[in-house]
Amino acid sequence: MAATIQIHEMSALAAGGDKTSGTVRFKDADNATVDLNNPLVIPDAGSIYSYTKQVRAYMEAPPDTQIDNMRWYTDGGNGFGTGVTVQAKNVGVTYDANVKTEMAGGADLFGYTSAAPLDGDGTDVSPFTSADDDGYIGDLIMMQMIVASTAAHGSLSAETLTLAWDEI
Amino acid sequence: MNIADSYKWEAVRNGEVITKGGDLTGCERFSFIPQVPKLPHVNIVGVEMVRRFGRGFAKSRMGKEKLPIKLLWALGSDKLETSEDMSKYVSRGTLIARVGSTFPWYVVAGVTPTEITLHKPYEGKTKEAETKYAKVVNTDEYLHCVVCKGFRMYVNGRTGQVITTPEDHELYL
Numbered sequence: 334m335a336a337t338i339q340i341h342e343m344s345a346l347a348a349g350g351d352k353t354s355g356t357v358r359f360k361d362a363d364n365a366t367v368d369l370n371n372p373l374v375i376p377d378a379g380s381i382y383s384y385t386k387q388v389r390a391y392m393e394a395p396p397d398t399q400i401d402n403m404r405w406y407t408d409g410g411n412g413f414g415t416g417v418t419v420q421a422k423n424v425g426v427t428y429d430a431n432v433k434t435e436m437a438g439g440a441d442l443f444g445y446t447s448a449a450p451l452d453g454d455g456t457d458v459s460p461f462t463s464a465d466d467d468g469y470i471g472d473l474i475m476m477q478m479i480v481a482s483t484a485a486h487g488s489l490s491a492e493t494l495t496l497a498w499d500e501i
Numbered sequence: 502m503n504i505a506d507s508y509k510w511e512a513v514r515n516g517e518v519i520t521k522g523g524d525l526t527g528c529e530r531f532s533f534i535p536q537v538p539k540l541p542h543v544n545i546v547g548v549e550m551v552r553r554f555g556r557g558f559a560k561s562r563m564g565k566e567k568l569p570i571k572l573l574w575a576l577g578s579d580k581l582e583t584s585e586d587m588s589k590y591v592s593r594g595t596l597i598a599r600v601g602s603t604f605p606w607y608v609v610a611g612v613t614p615t616e617i618t619l620h621k622p623y624e625g626k627t628k629e630a631e632t633k634y635a636k637v638v639n640t641d642e643y644l645h646c647v648v649c650k651g652f653r654m655y656v657n658g659r660t661g662q663v664i665t666t667p668e669d670h671e672l673y674l
Contacts, residue, residue, distance in 0.1 A: 335505030447673035
């Protein structure tokens, strides 16, 4: 049987909820609930920041042999529109509480593509095996949405965050 | 079923059937055996094989995943036009349900990607009805790969599509 790997939105280093078939909603609150509460309000000037979000891979079912080459990427096009950007970075296996102040050291999430992905297992190094079953594998990826005064009102269109891995 | 398990594989080396591992050195035959209907069986023979692996993809949505659909109801017409080709995003059943929720006394007689035919001409005031549907996204994908001397072959675990690339090409979805 092949492995089952999920994307989890994290509330601690090793605690989170499955968002593989769900949505990661950037909001003005530190929770993973997808609702209409705590929207990001477009500022009159400058920019505001969402609470940071952290995602990590979870091994729901193990591979026959191993998993490696974990990487995160987008389609490379920011479909959120003018004035809305998302920063991302690999924070290894150090979980810090989510904050709504500007995240340091991030890069444009949409700069990470399949050809130039964000490494997902640089600190928690692969390969991962059946010994890692029912546990978190790879590194935490921290993201934050930035909304500038130039953004348009309304719900954002969709974007997709992809986690890829190789297995044998 | 896990999309990764839509195919089983086996290789034959010196008469021995192999079903685990990644090394294909010395194998004479490699087979992808579908586990679900309508997927093609794929055999590789007569080439020098090197290794195999699977490549999994998990996708998470960010932001809203809503897609506006506009249906133009025109007085006297039995055709409802959609604003664009929605077939990539929503099923025919979804379009039919949209008609039923707007005017339940009209029956859908036919559906194309851009046009819905009613059982009789619309008799009401011309209007454009808009709704939003969750865009359909495959949240998991899987590629099976066999690396051979001179080329590699990817088989899509969802569709059975076979893609042949140069030996060192890394395919991501």
